[in-house]
Amino acid sequence: MPARADHDARRGDVSAAVWQVLAEHGFGGLTLRAVAAALGASTGLVTHYFAGKRELIAHALDILEARTTDRPRQAAPGPGLPALRTHLLNILPLTPDGAAMNRIWVGSWDVALSDPALYAAQTARYQRIRDVLRGCAVDAQGLGQLPPGDPDDLATAALSFTHGLVVQALFDPDRFTPARQTRLTDDFLAALARPASAR
Missing domain, CATH: 1.10.10.60 (Homeodomain-like)
Structure with missing residues (x-):
């Protein structure tokens, strides 16, 4: 022992x-x-x-x-759209620790893309993230916070938006401050919440 x-x-x-x-x-x-x-x-x-x-x-x-997974995160104030918002904000580089973590994640993409086993593991990781976001989207639709639509597409769009914002914030942190990242996220979610006819 x-x-x-x-x-x-x-x-x-x-x-x-x-x-x-x-x-x-x-x-x-x-x-x-x-x-x-x-x-x-x-x-x-x-x-x-x-x-x-x-x-x-x-x-x-x-x-x-x-x-x-273990780092301090914001707690969702409620299910549905508030939970989706919280998950997205927890991904973004809003703190020095979050920025450092995201720099390492972005740096991992190259090695993962060049190795089949690592590629598969990363694919599974991103699927798990999309599954969490999908659950939030389903809840939000059930609560009338999001219009009807494919929740898989909503989760994919949300994660794509967030990762794109991560990359911009890492390369231009002075322009993409935490306050601006949060505002852009809120604008993105507000656009999702509008009926298709109003977009």
């Missing part, structure tokens, strides 16, 4: 080193050597946990998803 506890503790140290490298250098700087340096250990120790860079990147993506 102590050996298992030591192994788990060491793996936690390795995971912390992976996150440190990600936060400082992004996926472009994520190497076995860089993780070993952050850990203050040999590369050989890191290869005990990861056979190669692909496994290291897969683990980094898992850490990123867990940290994204």
Whole structure:
């Protein structure tokens, strides 16, 4: 049992080193050597946990998803459209922590697109996000907050809008301040809420 506890503790140290490298250098700087340096250990120790860079990147993506899920978030004031709004705001880089997390996510796209297994994992992650947004859209339609329509399309449009805003805010934070991001999100949702005949 102590050996298992030591192994788990060491793996936690390795995971912390992976996150440190990600936060400082992004996926472009994520190497076995860089993780070993952050850990203050040999590369050989890191290869005990990861056979190669692909496994290291897969683990980094898992850490990123867990940290994204566990970070402080706004609580939805109610179901339907308020919940949809809250989910979108929780994705946006409205705080320094949110901006750092989004920079890492955007940096992960290149590595995920070039590896079939990582590609599949990222596809599943984005489907899970769309499923959550779809549930909000269904609730909003049931409450009369959104007009009838395909909730899958609504979820896809909402996530596409949000990711586009993320990229613009990361590249031009002075222009896309948190207040402006929030206003643009509210404008987007208000447009969704209008009947099709009024758009």
